[in-house]
Amino acid sequence: MQKKSVGSAILNHKCPRCRTGDIFQYPFLQKPTKFTATYKSCPHCGVQYEQEPGFFVGAMYVSYAFTMAILLGTAFILYNFFGDPDLIVYITTVPAVVLLLLPIVFRYSRTVFLYGFGGISYNPEAASKAPADNS
Numbered sequence: 001m002q003k004k005s006v007g008s009a010i011l012n013h014k015c016p017r018c019r020t021g022d023i024f025q026y027p028f029l030q031k032p033t034k035f036t037a038t039y040k041s042c043p044h045c046g047v048q049y050e051q052e053p054g055f056f057v058g059a060m061y062v063s064y065a066f067t068m069a070i071l072l073g074t075a076f077i078l079y080n081f082f083g084d085p086d087l088i089v090y091i092t093t094v095p096a097v098v099l100l101l102l103p104i105v106f107r108y109s110r111t112v113f114l115y116g117f118g119g120i121s122y123n124p125e126a127a128s129k130a131p132a133d134n135s
């Protein structure tokens with residue numbers, strides 16, 4: 001089986017151990033209202049995502065970093081490419097962009113946090129293993 005890169009696994013919200021199973025239960029475009037639904041463990045290799053209750057609270061810090069980048073990026077674009085519009089434009093546009101990107105920020109925060117602090121290392125054998133062949 002071809003080795004899966006960590007970059008594409010994070011980009012596609014795949015399990016850090018097998019890089020095959022999903023972290024989130026529904027594709028965002030299929031069920032946008034359930035974008036927070038996260039598997040407790042990998043549906044492919046069975047590794048537990050949530051190491052302890054409230055583990056993903058730490059993803060808040062990653063989320064904060066993403067949100068600040070979006071906030072400053074939006075303000076930068078408004079200032080440089082839209083000729084520094086009135087304050088009201090900043091006050092309405094910046095939060096609107098942040099809110100629109102909220103599901104994306106939420107998911108990438110959890111994925112990045114899980115990869116960075118989940119303590120789960122990549123195991124290519126877990127990827128080739130069938131989901132329920134331990135009978």
Ligand SMILES: [Zn+2]
Nearest residue numbers: 015018042045
């Ligand atoms: Zn897995």
